[in-house]
Amino acid sequence: MDLQNISSMALYIAFILYLIATFFFGATIRDKRKKHKKGIAGKIGITITVIGFLAQLVYFITRWIASGHAPVSNMFEFLTFLGMSLVLGFIIIYAYYKLSFLGLFALPIAMIIIAYGSMFSKELAPLVPSLQSHWLYIHVTTVGLGQGILGISFVVGLMYLIKEVDQSVKSKSRVWLESILYLLFVFIGFVVITTTFNISNYNVTFEHSTDSQIYTTEYHLPAIAAPNEGMLLTEGVMEPWFETPAWFQGSDSGRKFNTVIWSVITGSIIYLITRLIIRKRVGAAIQPLLKNIKSDLLDEIEYRSVAIGFPVFTLGGLIFASIWAEAAWGRFWGWDPKEVWALVTWFFYAAYLHLRLSRGWHGKKSAWLAVIGFGIIMFNLIVVNLVIAGLHSYA
Amino acid sequence: MMSKVKCECGHVNPFGTVLCESCGKPVAGNQHIDGNEGKKLLNMRYEGTARRSQTYTKSFVDRIWSFFSSVKVGVWLIILALIASMLGTIFPQQMYIPPDAPNRNPAVFYEEQYGILGLIFYQLGFHNLYSSWWYMILIALIGVSLVICSLDRFVPLFKALRNQKPKKHKSFLSRQRLYSETEKVTDSEVESVKNKLRQRCYKIAEENGHILAEKGRFSRWGPYVNHIGLIIILLAAILRFTPIFYMDEYVWVREGETTVLPGTDGEYYIKNKDFILETYDENDESDERFKEALEQVGTVVSNYQSDVIIYKAARPIPGAEPKLEPIAEESIQMNQPLEFEGYKLFQSGYQLNEFSSMTFKIYKTNDSKEEELGAFTVDLMEPESEFILDNGFRIVLDKYYPDYYLDDNGVPASETNFPRNPAFVLLVYPPESDTAEVSFLGIGKNIDPTEENEYKLGIIDFEMHDVSGLAFRYDRSLPFFGLGAAIFMVGVIQGMYWQHRRIWINRTKDGGLLMAAHTNKNWFGIKKDIETVLENTDIKMVVDQQELDEKEKH
Ligand code: HEM
Numbered sequence: 001m002d003l004q005n006i007s008s009m010a011l012y013i014a015f016i017l018y019l020i021a022t023f024f025f026g027a028t029i030r031d032k033r034k035k036h037k038k039g040i041a042g043k044i045g046i047t048i049t050v051i052g053f054l055a056q057l058v059y060f061i062t063r064w065i066a067s068g069h070a071p072v073s074n075m076f077e078f079l080t081f082l083g084m085s086l087v088l089g090f091i092i093i094y095a096y097y098k099l100s101f102l103g104l105f106a107l108p109i110a111m112i113i114i115a116y117g118s119m120f121s122k123e124l125a126p127l128v129p130s131l132q133s134h135w136l137y138i139h140v141t142t143v144g145l146g147q148g149i150l151g152i153s154f155v156v157g158l159m160y161l162i163k164e165v166d167q168s169v170k171s172k173s174r175v176w177l178e179s180i181l182y183l184l185f186v187f188i189g190f191v192v193i194t195t196t197f198n199i200s201n202y203n204v205t206f207e208h209s210t211d212s213q214i215y216t217t218e219y220h221l222p223a224i225a226a227p228n229e230g231m232l233l234t235e236g237v238m239e240p241w242f243e244t245p246a247w248f249q250g251s252d253s254g255r256k257f258n259t260v261i262w263s264v265i266t267g268s269i270i271y272l273i274t275r276l277i278i279r280k281r282v283g284a285a286i287q288p289l290l291k292n293i294k295s296d297l298l299d300e301i302e303y304r305s306v307a308i309g310f311p312v313f314t315l316g317g318l319i320f321a322s323i324w325a326e327a328a329w330g331r332f333w334g335w336d337p338k339e340v341w342a343l344v345t346w347f348f349y350a351a352y353l354h355l356r357l358s359r360g361w362h363g364k365k366s367a368w369l370a371v372i373g374f375g376i377i378m379f380n381l382i383v384v385n386l387v388i389a390g391l392h393s394y395a
Numbered sequence: 396m397m398s399k400v401k402c403e404c405g406h407v408n409p410f411g412t413v414l415c416e417s418c419g420k421p422v423a424g425n426q427h428i429d430g431n432e433g434k435k436l437l438n439m440r441y442e443g444t445a446r447r448s449q450t451y452t453k454s455f456v457d458r459i460w461s462f463f464s465s466v467k468v469g470v471w472l473i474i475l476a477l478i479a480s481m482l483g484t485i486f487p488q489q490m491y492i493p494p495d496a497p498n499r500n501p502a503v504f505y506e507e508q509y510g511i512l513g514l515i516f517y518q519l520g521f522h523n524l525y526s527s528w529w530y531m532i533l534i535a536l537i538g539v540s541l542v543i544c545s546l547d548r549f550v551p552l553f554k555a556l557r558n559q560k561p562k563k564h565k566s567f568l569s570r571q572r573l574y575s576e577t578e579k580v581t582d583s584e585v586e587s588v589k590n591k592l593r594q595r596c597y598k599i600a601e602e603n604g605h606i607l608a609e610k611g612r613f614s615r616w617g618p619y620v621n622h623i624g625l626i627i628i629l630l631a632a633i634l635r636f637t638p639i640f641y642m643d644e645y646v647w648v649r650e651g652e653t654t655v656l657p658g659t660d661g662e663y664y665i666k667n668k669d670f671i672l673e674t675y676d677e678n679d680e681s682d683e684r685f686k687e688a689l690e691q692v693g694t695v696v697s698n699y700q701s702d703v704i705i706y707k708a709a710r711p712i713p714g715a716e717p718k719l720e721p722i723a724e725e726s727i728q729m730n731q732p733l734e735f736e737g738y739k740l741f742q743s744g745y746q747l748n749e750f751s752s753m754t755f756k757i758y759k760t761n762d763s764k765e766e767e768l769g770a771f772t773v774d775l776m777e778p779e780s781e782f783i784l785d786n787g788f789r790i791v792l793d794k795y796y797p798d799y800y801l802d803d804n805g806v807p808a809s810e811t812n813f814p815r816n817p818a819f820v821l822l823v824y825p826p827e828s829d830t831a832e833v834s835f836l837g838i839g840k841n842i843d844p845t846e847e848n849e850y851k852l853g854i855i856d857f858e859m860h861d862v863s864g865l866a867f868r869y870d871r872s873l874p875f876f877g878l879g880a881a882i883f884m885v886g887v888i889q890g891m892y893w894q895h896r897r898i899w900i901n902r903t904k905d906g907g908l909l910m911a912a913h914t915n916k917n918w919f920g921i922k923k924d925i926e927t928v929l930e931n932t933d934i935k936m937v938v939d940q941q942e943l944d945e946k947e948k949h
Binding site: 004066067068096097121123124125126127128129130132133135296297300303304307308310311314315318319322326327328329330332334335336337340341343344347348350351354355357358359384 | 430438440466467469470473474476477480481483484487488490491525675682684685687688689691692695696697698699728729730731732739741743866868870873876880883884887888891892916917918919939941
């Protein structure tokens with residue numbers, strides 16, 4: 001078995017271990033009911049999590065050796081690293097607060113991120129000249145770590161909202177909360193549908209022109225949206241229903257748009273099935289699990305993870321990023337979309353910290369901010385990378 | 396004027412004080428300032444000190460000061476800057492209009508590419524958003540707010556924390572978030588608590604049996620330190636606008652060419668020995684691991700490199716040809732700029748395969764063997780206008796298009812001044828003749844407009860070179876940015892990774908004990924501390940009154 005296989009295997013094992021650990025953290029609900037103060041299930045859960053984290057570390061190191069550069073240079077590598085940082089953030093917070101319940105939420109989110117990343121191209125890719133710098137590793141790993149810790153504040157903020165938003169009366173917060181949970185289903189939908197068609201090796205080819213250049217684009221999902229003015233070359237497959245509008249930028253915008261449509265459809269189906277089974281809102285179904293947790297504690301963990309993550313993010317996303325940009329391009333700041341969005345993220349969390357200084361911005365409001373903050377991070381990662389391509393464009 | 400306020404404990408407080416500096420008793424009539432009215436808990440953020448912004452609000456200067464020192468205003472400014480920054484990424488900024496766009500003129504580009512939204516984007520000036528006056532003013536206002544709010548709070552806070560007394564008024568203690576009262580407490584219990592606090596690195600101050608245990612006070616200065624770092628960064632950004640601190644030039648150098656470096660008054664020259672472009676090769680052993688990726692995306696560049704020599708020009712006599720002393724000879728790569736005497740050269744562009752020279756021969760139009768009657772070479776960078784061959788032919792270079800194309804009217808023109816696609820109109824004067832034959836030559840083109848030419852020209856040889864594009868800069872503001880960033884990091888870490896914790900233990904006259912605690916963050920941590928120090932005593936654990944508050948609300 002060569003290094004690359006060991007590496008993939010280790011990632012796979014890590015994923016499975018996170019899954020098993022999640023079940024153990026789930027079992028702590030029963031522990032709580034029986035008034036066992038120090039639940040055994042939680043201890044097993046955290047042990048498995050740590051082993052899973054180590055397995056992922058093996059993935060990371062072996063892949064580094066195999067490719068000769070730190071595996072943080074494309075979408076797959078960065079997202080798996082982000083998932084790993086989220087787990088690390090969880091382990092750190094757990095070590096301090098011993099809140100087993102956090103695992104029940106943090107690990108699934110980490111798993112969704114890793115699974116989402118695994119849908120992107122996984123080949124070892126060579127580095128273009130601008131990325132050949134040690135500052136790349138330092139910059140990207142620090143950013144990932146910071147975002148992982150900030151991700152914990154999202155997880156905890158979400159837990160807070162699930163616990164505190166009143167499910168019995170109609171309200172805007174109830175709708176928004178359910179929308180966020182629905183969005184998680186869309187990510188799961190993306191993973192499910194991509195995997196399904198990957199296994200069956202589905203493939204259709206389009207030819208289309210953008211800016212007077214001819215491109216061919218391969219779709220791995222049946223085409224609902226064809227590329228703008230695209231022509232289907234493959235025969236005997238589903239005809240596209242409509243064309244991607246022309247104002248979508250980039251030569252493979254059609255394929256991306258098509259993938260989004262499929263993710264929404266699949267996610268919605270899974271969501272609806274879930275609703276049919278549990279017969280209430282997903283938020284309402286989870287709410288009782290959180291009954292025994294103090295809201296105050298959640299509020300504090302959420303704030304603390306921003307407090308811990310903010311300096312790390314600043315260091316990686318702004319300072320190390322500038323040092324690298326100075327070395328590569330001779331300008332430490334260039335207002336590239338990716339840089340601007342790092343600044344937006346930073347402004348946002350600065351605003352969060354200042355709002356926390358005043359009364360009235362704790363609790364629900366602050367939890368919403370934590371959720372939005374991570375939304376900005378994911379936006380930078382997904383939309384800015386895939387749609388507003390700049391210098392940093394990965395995929 | 397404004398009178399000072401004397402507390403019942405005897406301490407005289409400055410006007411505007413919310414909590415007595417000495418005993419902490421709320422000062423009547425000032426409670427609205429920190430929003431304590433009708434609240435169980437006291438606002439401890441600024442220790443109830445008198446701040447200028449809250450105290451003096453009459454004159455114009457007072458109002459400006461209060462405005463900018465408000466955190467609410469600060470947050471608004473940050474949010475506005477955040478939204479403005481986002482808007483600038485909707486479409487590319489002008490500098491990121493792709494080089495191969497059909498029309499790079501912003502007045503055309505945005506509307507053509509993005510329709511009406513693009514037009515609006517352009518007309519609002521968003522295509523240069525980050526250098527617009529209003530964006531800069533927004534950032535400057537954040538700076539002003541930063542300075543004023545820090546000054547407003549730092550001095551009073553510093554004084555308050557230096558002059559703390561262990562003995563506090565009961566109304567101060569009971570309105571802290573963590574509080575407990577115990578009826579009977581022995582001296583040995585208090586002694587054990589004190590020792591345990593010391594073990595946990597608390598500093599103990601004692602006064603008549605009353606105790607103040609404190610740790611991590613320095614973390615309170617974190618925000619002020621980080622704000623100073625931010626101010627230094629903003630000042631550095633202003634410095635960078637001046638030519639003393641920042642120069643940004645660009646130079647194109649052909650292989651083999653020596654040229655002056657712009658912006659140095661002819662002091663430095665650069666010679667480009669060689670430009671190298673390398674790609675990953677899937678058949679190469681060390682790149683084999685990338686095989687699959689390379690098959691998917693095609694060619695990937697692995698290196699851009701210019702091998703250059705830098706010369707310093709010595710001019711013994713002003714105006715004389717400079718004498719060039721080599722001072723550096725190096726390879727410039729991406730991520731590896733060349734540094735010399737305060738300047739930096741960065742690999743940042745290239746042009747492959749420009750023509751340096753072309754050699755033509757003359758032959759008879761009807762000679763199927765195309766036997767050479769004579770040959771001449773045109774230097775494409777500095778073409779001569781006339782060539783006289785040994786056998787009497789005279790050739791005049793009538794027109795030269797370095798980068799030939801047919802413009803919209805079908806007229807030949809040159810797209811750039813670089814010999815990327817050279818084309819020529821040549822006049823051939825046969826020996827002893829005054830009438831010229833006209834020929835048009837280019838790459839893959841050999842046109843005889845009259846179709847009556849007796850002699851024909853043909854390209855028999857050419858030489859090519861690459862061109863390196865190098866960004867040539869100095870940025871003397873970098874140390875200031877570095878300093879600001881370092882101070883910022885020290886400040887945030889100081890403020891975020893440590894917390895200020897205080898525990899007050901006051902004895903009552905009848906042998907009882909009041910205990911209260913406050914921290915600026917990490918309540919979980921301070922509660923754990925207190926739990927540990929109270930072990931094996933009968934002193935009551937503090938109650939978290941904020942939790943109770945919330946329960947009551949429900
Ligand atoms: C982007 C700019 C800014 C950044 C990155 C920043 C950063 C910070 C940070 C990290 C803290 C510590 C917060 C905590 O401990 O939870 C802080 C505190 C504070 N900031 Fe800022 N700040 C910025 C702008 C401003 C502005 C414009 C104001 C003006 C109103 C301001 C006023 C304050 C105040 C009053 C504190 C609390 C000080 C204390 O607790 O003693 N900040 N700032």
